[in-house]
Structures are given as C-alpha cells and as structure tokens.
Amino acid sequence: MPADDVHLGESWSLSPDSRRPLPELIEQKLRELIIGKTFKEGDRLPTEPVLADKLDVARSSLRTALQRLQLQGIVEVRRGLGWYVRRSDLAAVDEHLEGKLAARQFSPTDLLETRISLETTAAALAAIRAGDGELDELAKLSRRYQRATVEDTQEVLDSDEEFHLALVRASHNELLVQMYQALVPGLRDCKRHAQPSREVHNRSANDHEQVVWFLRRRDPDGVKSTLATHLLGLYNDLATDVSHDRATLNTFVGHDEPMWQQTERRR
Structure with missing residues (x-):
C-alpha cells in the first residue's frame, strides 16, 4: 500500500490509560x-x-x-x-x-545483571576500537547529562540512555549492540520510577566523565572497572528480585575483570 495512505477511516485514538508511558x-x-x-x-x-x-x-x-x-x-x-x-x-x-524482553517478562535483577556483563565488555572493547569522533560524541553526551537538572526527569533519563547506548556502539560489536538494545525498554521502565537525588546525579555525572577519561587513554581495564562500579549503584537501588541471592561486585583493578561475590540474601 502507499506509505502515507493512513486509512482515514481507522481509529487512531490512543488508550486513555494515563498510568502507562x-x-x-x-x-x-x-x-x-x-x-x-x-x-x-x-x-x-x-x-x-x-x-x-x-x-x-x-x-x-x-x-x-x-x-x-x-x-x-x-x-x-x-x-x-x-x-x-x-x-x-x-x-x-x-x-x-525479543518479545519477552519487550514485554518485561524478566525481573529487574536479571536485566541489571545482564546489563553489567554486556556493557562492561562493550566498554573494554570501546577503549580499543572507538574512533576519536566517537569519543568526542561520548564527551558531549556526558556534558549533556551533567547539565540536566534532577527536576527534569525525562532529560535525565534520555541523556543517560543516549550516553550508555553510544558507549556500547563504540565497541563496534553489532551483536553486543543488538543485545543491549533489547534490554533498553526494560531498563527504562526500571529507572522511570527511581527519582535520583542531586547527590546521586552528580556522582553519576562524575562516573560518566571518568569513563570518557579512561576511554581517551585507551585503558580497557580502567574503563571496565569504573563502569562496573557505576552500574553497581543502579543495581543496588533497583534489583528487587528476592528469589535471588544478593550479589555485589569486586572492582579492584588488580583483578583481570570485575568479579561477582555473594553477600547476604535480601530480606
């Protein structure tokens, strides 16, 4: 059918459910x-x-x-x-x-743990593969997030999401990009209900700057450890599945990579 034949007889009204994004x-x-x-x-x-x-x-x-x-x-x-x-x-x-992810059939804990694994690997690859233009774009996105005010929730979410997606794309690994993008809708829903404080926002902004700093120095271990620590804060705030044992990360740079460690079960 013609691309702009939008069937004027059809109903285009959206559901009035104001509780849904x-x-x-x-x-x-x-x-x-x-x-x-x-x-x-x-x-x-x-x-x-x-x-x-x-x-x-x-x-x-x-x-x-x-x-x-x-x-x-x-x-x-x-x-x-x-x-x-x-x-x-x-x-x-x-x-x-893909359907299960988009329908949010996985817990926030599952999504966040998977995100940490995917994104830290992508960041390490980006430290090796990213072009100068990509690093400049990441620095620009980092500044955009830093300028966002905590009162503007949508801008905080959008600028944070664009920074992390650009970081994964800089890995130049298309499968990692596709897998990460499949997580984005569920991650967005997790974060939408968490209003960050000014302190948390400032800390995240500093983390973004540190990520860019290590990328510019082509330091895969440094960027991987920094990013794991950054994402762990979100994990601690939003991982809510009590059926899982509680976990944390050891991000000591002397290790080859951040390592999961078991902690007490969340009550």
Missing part, C-alpha cells in the same frame, strides 16, 4: 492496526511525521514505540526506505527472546 500506548495502537490488517506483513508504514501527526504524539515517543516493536521482530527499518511490517502473527512474538 506514552510509548507503550503508541506501541499498543500500532499492534492493533497490524492485528486488524490495516498494515499487513510486508507493508511499508507511513513516514514518522505522518504517523506522529495521526496519533497526535511527539516523534521521539513514536520512535521509541517503533523501536520496541522492532525488538520484538514486528517491524523493521530499511535504510533509506522507512519502517516495514516484518511479522503480523503477533501471537508467536512472546515465544522469542
């Missing part, structure tokens, strides 16, 4: 349109400006929703062409890892 409501509506065969497998979706206009939402929220659907294998982006429906059999989506 806007990208989730957009995702739900796009799912409904695919299930209802407004958009069929292989169809090219309307452009982002057209979709955002029909749904009456910001393009940033629309893009987040499309990325969630992409992680589930429902849509795909083709460079220079736009977004396409990849799969219309949505009943089978949750059988796949």
Whole structure:
C-alpha cells in the first residue's frame, strides 16, 4: 500500500490509560492496526511525521514505540526506505527472546545483571576500537547529562540512555549492540520510577566523565572497572528480585575483570 495512505477511516485514538508511558500506548495502537490488517506483513508504514501527526504524539515517543516493536521482530527499518511490517502473527512474538524482553517478562535483577556483563565488555572493547569522533560524541553526551537538572526527569533519563547506548556502539560489536538494545525498554521502565537525588546525579555525572577519561587513554581495564562500579549503584537501588541471592561486585583493578561475590540474601 502507499506509505502515507493512513486509512482515514481507522481509529487512531490512543488508550486513555494515563498510568502507562506514552510509548507503550503508541506501541499498543500500532499492534492493533497490524492485528486488524490495516498494515499487513510486508507493508511499508507511513513516514514518522505522518504517523506522529495521526496519533497526535511527539516523534521521539513514536520512535521509541517503533523501536520496541522492532525488538520484538514486528517491524523493521530499511535504510533509506522507512519502517516495514516484518511479522503480523503477533501471537508467536512472546515465544522469542525479543518479545519477552519487550514485554518485561524478566525481573529487574536479571536485566541489571545482564546489563553489567554486556556493557562492561562493550566498554573494554570501546577503549580499543572507538574512533576519536566517537569519543568526542561520548564527551558531549556526558556534558549533556551533567547539565540536566534532577527536576527534569525525562532529560535525565534520555541523556543517560543516549550516553550508555553510544558507549556500547563504540565497541563496534553489532551483536553486543543488538543485545543491549533489547534490554533498553526494560531498563527504562526500571529507572522511570527511581527519582535520583542531586547527590546521586552528580556522582553519576562524575562516573560518566571518568569513563570518557579512561576511554581517551585507551585503558580497557580502567574503563571496565569504573563502569562496573557505576552500574553497581543502579543495581543496588533497583534489583528487587528476592528469589535471588544478593550479589555485589569486586572492582579492584588488580583483578583481570570485575568479579561477582555473594553477600547476604535480601530480606
């Protein structure tokens, strides 16, 4: 069908559930349109400006929703062409890892422990592989996070997320990037309910600067240890699954890599 034929007879109103983040409501509506065969497998979706206009939402929220659907294998982006429906059999989506991640079928503890493993490995690779332009971009994103005020929760979340995603991309390992991106929606939901204090924000900003410092010095051990310590703070705040034994990290630089250690079980 023509990409901008948006079926004017269809209902484009979002669910009125104000308790759910806007990208989730957009995702739900796009799912409904695919299930209802407004958009069929292989169809090219309307452009982002057209979709955002029909749904009456910001393009940033629309893009987040499309990325969630992409992680589930429902849509795909083709460079220079736009977004396409990849799969219309949505009943089978949750059988796949991407669907489970996007549907938040893993605990915050599982997500955060996996994130630490993936991101510290990516950071060590970035210390070796990142180009000067990528390091400049990371420094710019670090300053953006530092300038964000704790009262502007959305900017804190966005600038932090962009910094860490850019760090993983600087590893030049596409599989690590794809695996990390699959975690992002669940991680975003974890952090959305944690309002950082000014002290925590300042400490995180300093950690970001330290990460960039070690990257510029091409020090994989230093950046890996610094990042593990940084992420452990989030883990301690947000890991809530009491079925797991409590764990912590030994980030002493003398070790080849940060090592998990068992601590007391959380009550």
